[in-house]
Structure formats: C-alpha cells, structure tokens
Amino acid sequence: MTFSKERPFVLVGAGKMGGAMLSGWMAEGIDPASILIVDPFLSPEIGALLKKHGIGHAAQMPDDVVSGIILVAVKPQMMDDVLPGLVSACDASTLILSVAAGTPVRKFQKFFGDIPTARCMPNTPAMVKRGITAVYPTEKVTDEQKNTISQLLSAVGKVVWLDSEDQIDLVTGVSGSGPAYVFYMTETLKEAGTAAGLPEELAEQLAIATVCGAGELMHQSGEDPAILRKNVTSPNGTTAAALDVLMSERGIQPIMTEAVAAAVKRAKELAG
Numbered sequence: 001m002t003f004s005k006e007r008p009f010v011l012v013g014a015g016k017m018g019g020a021m022l023s024g025w026m027a028e029g030i031d032p033a034s035i036l037i038v039d040p041f042l043s044p045e046i047g048a049l050l051k052k053h054g055i056g057h058a059a060q061m062p063d064d065v066v067s068g069i070i071l072v073a074v075k076p077q078m079m080d081d082v083l084p085g086l087v088s089a090c091d092a093s094t095l096i097l098s099v100a101a102g103t104p105v106r107k108f109q110k111f112f113g114d115i116p117t118a119r120c121m122p123n124t125p126a127m128v129k130r131g132i133t134a135v136y137p138t139e140k141v142t143d144e145q146k147n148t149i150s151q152l153l154s155a156v157g158k159v160v161w162l163d164s165e166d167q168i169d170l171v172t173g174v175s176g177s178g179p180a181y182v183f184y185m186t187e188t189l190k191e192a193g194t195a196a197g198l199p200e201e202l203a204e205q206l207a208i209a210t211v212c213g214a215g216e217l218m219h220q221s222g223e224d225p226a227i228l229r230k231n232v233t234s235p236n237g238t239t240a241a242a243l244d245v246l247m248s249e250r251g252i253q254p255i256m257t258e259a260v261a262a263a264v265k266r267a268k269e270l271a272g
C-alpha cells in the first residue's frame with residue numbers, strides 16, 4: 001500500500017463506521033504503525049483498540065503530517081467544520097476517501113481543489129470482514145491509488161466499483177443502511193414469536209439464529225435467494241401460509257421499496 005509512517009493513512013472519525021473498518025483492518029493484520037486516528041471523542045471501545053495495537057491518535061490533524069490517504073468518516077453535517085483542518089495534511093498525491101452518505105465530491109473539491117478524491121459507501125459488517133463497499137473514484141484517482149483503495153476495502157469485505165456518483169445514494173439506500181433493515185427484521189421476527197406465545201429469550205435466540213443461518217446459507221451456497229426461499233416452502237405448507245401474507249400487496253416488497261426510496265431521498269437532502 002502507498003501509505004507509510006512518513007505518509008500515514010489517516011482515519012478521521014473512528015465512530016461506528018470508521019471504528020468498524022478499523023477493527024476489520026486490525027483483524028486482517030494491517031500495519032498499525034502507518035495509521036493515525038484523528039478523532040476528539042473516541043469511544044472507550046475504540047480507545048482500547050488503539051491501545052491494544054499501538055495505533056497513533058490525535059484529537060485534531062497534527063501540523064506536521066502529510067498523509068498518503070485521508071479516510072473521512074465523520075457525519076455529513078460535520079464536514080464544513082472538519083475539512084478545513086485537513087487541508088494542511090494534503091499534497092497533490094494525497095487521496096481523499098470519504099465514506100459519508102450524501103456528501104458530494106464537489107464539497108471536497110471546495111476545500112481540497114483538484115486532489116484525487118473518491119467516495120465510497122461501506123457498511124458495518126466490515127467489522128467482521130463481511131462488508132460490501134461501493135466506490136466511486138474521480139478521474140484524478142490514479143491506478144495505484146485505486147489499487148490501494150481495493151486492498152484497504154477488500155480487507156473488510158467485498159468491493160464494487162461505480163461509474164457514476166449518483167449511484168452512491170442508491171447504494172446507500174440498499175447496502176449502506178441495509179444492515180439496519182435486517183437487524184430490524186430480526187427484531188420483528190422475535191416480537192412475532194413472543195406474540196405467538198414463546199418466551200422472549202427463546203424467541204430472540206430463534207430469530208437471531210435464523211437470520212444468521214439464512215445469511216450464511218446464501219453466502220456459502222451462492223444460490224439465488226428466490227431458490228433458497230422455494231427450498232423452504234412446501235406446497236400448501238406453513239411457509240406458504242406465511243409468505244401469502246409477506247408477499248401480498250401489503251407485504252414486504254412495497255414497504256422495502258418505500259424504505260429504500262426514503263433513504264435515497266435523505267442521502268440527496270444531505271448533499272445540500
């Protein structure tokens with residue numbers, strides 16, 4: 001990778017997303033000596049991770065750092081406060097890589113001018129190397145930098161490349177926010193089990209194991225989800241009875257379409 005102790009990889013914002021990626025990188029054995037974390041409000045968990053791996057930390061970007069890559073993982077609403085403090089750490093070959101929802105390339109260009117910039121949309125399963133990150137590089141991003149992005153992001157899951165910035169908002173609605181939909185669906189399955197009469201703890205155990213097991217089966221088999229669904233569904237059996245409800249006009253598909261559209265709309269609003 002192109003970063004080194006002399007030109008460190010700087011992670012600005014080690015919160016839920018930046019922290020998940022950092023945990024993934026540490027699990028993958030990425031050299032902690034070439035990483036610097038800039039974040040004034042570290043959680044105790046991330047503080048402990050930094051201590052464990054001896055990763056450098058500063059509350060704000062130090063004056064004497066020129067970075068190989070700056071990964072920006074702060075809230076979109078923080079950009080105008082945070083980006084000016086990063087300008088001194090950039091030269092023409094620094095790569096700005098942003099994970100922020102909604103924040104357009106033009107926002108980075110406002111502060112950094114023409115330096116290579118890429119937007120990406122990861123998700124929190126990066127923490128366990130099961131993320132998927134979509135990347136949109138601007139024309140200024142060199143092949144070597146693309147290679148570095150690939151290495152960094154593939155260390156925490158799959159990587160897909162986009163050829164249009166507009167697609168980032170759509171990806172945000174599907175896979176960036178998507179883990180929350182799955183967690184919520186797990187909560188609703190648990191609640192439904194409890195409503196049906198199971199003890200809460202047992203309903204939770206069943207719901208979590210079912211979602212994890214179904215995900216793992218999709219992952220390992222590589223089979224189309226529709227086929228896997230059909231494999232569970234005996235003609236005129238119990239699953240068919242449930243799917244009649246879930247696949248009805250008031251079922252999951254119209255709600256999911258509406259939910260993703262709402263996320264995409266919000267991403268566009270964040271662009272300002």
Ligand SMILES: NC(=O)C1=CN([C@@H]2O[C@H](COP(=O)(O)OP(=O)(O)OC[C@H]3O[C@@H](n4cnc5c(N)ncnc54)[C@H](O)[C@@H]3O)[C@@H](O)[C@H]2O)C=CC1
Pocket residue numbers: 012013014015016017018019038039040041042043059073074075076078081082099100101102121122123124176177
């Ligand atoms: N949470 C998620 O699942 C995903 C989040 N994202 C994006 O990641 C970005 C961060 O989101 P989260 O991690 O969820 O938020 P978060 O609130 O957990 O993390 C933000 C971090 O920024 C730090 N911070 C605040 N002020 C700062 C400053 N002046 N300089 C440096 N760091 C500062 C905070 O202390 C915190 O650790 C957002 O732009 C979001 O759109 C993208 C994909 C998924």
Ligand SMILES: O=C(O)[C@@H]1CCC=N1
Pocket residue numbers: 101172176177
């Ligand atoms: O909720 C959010 O805005 C961020 C972006 C994708 C996931 N979390």
